[in-house]
Amino acid sequence: MVVDKWFYPRQALSRASWESVVDDSIEGWNYVGIRVASLETGQTLVLDALPVERIIVPLAGSFDVSYCRDNESVSTQHLFGRTSVFEGPSDVIYLSSGIGATITGIGRVAVGEAPTEEIFPVAYVPRENVAIEMRGAGKSSRQVHNFGTPANLSASRIIVCEVITPAGNWSSYPAHKHDQYIPGKESELQEIYYFETAIERGQVGNDAADPFGYMRNYSSPAGFVDTLVEVRTGDIALVPYGWHGPCVAPPDYDMYYLNVMAGPGPERTWLICDDPAHAWVRDSWPNQADDPRLPYSAQTLDS
Numbered sequence: 001m002v003v004d005k006w007f008y009p010r011q012a013l014s015r016a017s018w019e020s021v022v023d024d025s026i027e028g029w030n031y032v033g034i035r036v037a038s039l040e041t042g043q044t045l046v047l048d049a050l051p052v053e054r055i056i057v058p059l060a061g062s063f064d065v066s067y068c069r070d071n072e073s074v075s076t077q078h079l080f081g082r083t084s085v086f087e088g089p090s091d092v093i094y095l096s097s098g099i100g101a102t103i104t105g106i107g108r109v110a111v112g113e114a115p116t117e118e119i120f121p122v123a124y125v126p127r128e129n130v131a132i133e134m135r136g137a138g139k140s141s142r143q144v145h146n147f148g149t150p151a152n153l154s155a156s157r158i159i160v161c162e163v164i165t166p167a168g169n170w171s172s173y174p175a176h177k178h179d180q181y182i183p184g185k186e187s188e189l190q191e192i193y194y195f196e197t198a199i200e201r202g203q204v205g206n207d208a209a210d211p212f213g214y215m216r217n218y219s220s221p222a223g224f225v226d227t228l229v230e231v232r233t234g235d236i237a238l239v240p241y242g243w244h245g246p247c248v249a250p251p252d253y254d255m256y257y258l259n260v261m262a263g264p265g266p267e268r269t270w271l272i273c274d275d276p277a278h279a280w281v282r283d284s285w286p287n288q289a290d291d292p293r294l295p296y297s298a299q300t301l302d303s
Helices: 280-285 298-302
Strands: 020-023 033-039 044-047 053-068 075-082 092-095 101-115 123-124 132-134 144-146 158-165 179-182 184-189 190-199 213-221 223-231 236-239 245-247 253-261
Touching: 020 236, 033 044, 033 053, 033 190, 033 253, 053 144, 053 158, 053 253, 092 144, 101 253, 132 179, 144 223, 190 213, 190 223, 213 236, 223 236, 245 253
Parallel strands: none
Antiparallel strands: 020 033, 033 101, 044 101, 053 075, 053 092, 053 101, 092 123, 132 144, 144 158, 158 253, 179 184, 190 236, 190 253, 213 223, 213 245
């Protein structure tokens, strides 16, 4: 059941082979989309050649992406992927506007999308080339994978990154917004949060364990929004405007989210303004230690 207009539990947006599809069929949503699916042996996902650019992100498992534009020959890129989103970054691939593709493999995959007719080169980003950022400090420590941000990928509109928030920490914090274009100060971007949650690394839990977290989005001068939701794996929250944050990982449960952003502004930038009531929090970080549990990687998960 949909809790509010901007929050969709897992499979609430199912369409054909896709577990979730966000696009402009949602009223008031114009600039950015996402598709999420689980694949088994023998299944194929089809991405039509449309005026949209895409970033394909393995969530769990490995995939082959075969793609072409118009009458060009087909190219195939293997995405090695990862066991889970809590195992550090994955390799990803960027496909420019007008390119059709098929995805085969086993696991879960997400496809970020943004409408555009601009053409950019296809870009494969190996896992080892993903820029990993430790953001925040103390209980605001989180791990950010910046594979699809302006400093790390050439694209027209789309901005994509992913965040791991260890159990007990807050992220997307302090609350901030990017809902009006102010050159050099703030971007106008719609944003998607796709969530996954898990028992904290190193914890065992039991068969009844139900990993969850929380996400907040509230009104700004750009418009009314009032989202405070409990989130689990597969859930999607949309940020059309407004102050958003925090995302809260309870003790003993880790949180992951994939952020996909795009907007109508003349520049592909991610510039934010903090809520003045909480902006001081960011200034406190230099006096706090980083969370020693980070970074999450395949090596630390297996140790």
